[in-house]
Amino acid sequence: MQRVIKLEEVDSNGFKVGFIDAIYRNGLLFLNQIRVNERVRGMGYGRNLLTRLLSLGASLGANRLEGNFRPDSGALLSARVFYQHMGISIYRGMLYKPL
Numbered sequence: 001m002q003r004v005i006k007l008e009e010v011d012s013n014g015f016k017v018g019f020i021d022a023i024y025r026n027g028l029l030f031l032n033q034i035r036v037n038e039r040v041r042g043m044g045y046g047r048n049l050l051t052r053l054l055s056l057g058a059s060l061g062a063n064r065l066e067g068n069f070r071p072d073s074g075a076l077l078s079a080r081v082f083y084q085h086m087g088i089s090i091y092r093g094m095l096y097k098p099l
């Protein structure tokens, strides 16, 4: 079973402030992209998106999260710290977290 997952996060006024997209297949949850609007970074939206993705992935049967570590230019350090805070390892340009 393969499933494309796209989740959005909105602010208190209902405006879209970020999104995450991933693919689930055969126990693997593969993170394609996560992005939060620059003006609202550091407010917990990224954590919410990733937490929602991980719980959906687990309910589908995922046993691990993987992805490519490809931050925006200028966002390298913040993306690294973000994944660290989320318990995700970065090794040789790849993201990894057992679920």
Ligand SMILES: CC(C)(COP(=O)(O)OP(=O)(O)OC[C@H]1O[C@@H](n2cnc3c(N)ncnc32)[C@H](O)[C@@H]1OP(=O)(O)O)[C@@H](O)C(=O)NCCC(=O)NCCS
Pocket (backbone or CB within 6 Å): 033, 034, 035, 036, 037, 040, 041, 042, 043, 044, 045, 046, 047, 048, 068, 069, 070, 071, 072, 075, 077, 078, 079, 081, 082, 083, 085, 086
């Ligand atoms: C990476 C990104 C999605 C994080 O989203 P965010 O909404 O800013 O993250 P949050 O506010 O939910 O932060 C989650 C945790 O990471 C930490 N964190 C995030 N950015 C941080 C920074 N620049 N410095 C220190 N800590 C940071 C927060 O303190 C928080 O930790 P805590 O919950 O343990 O206190 C966002 O910065 C982004 O869109 N970056 C540009 C796109 C990009 O490079 N995506 C990654 C592709 S690989």
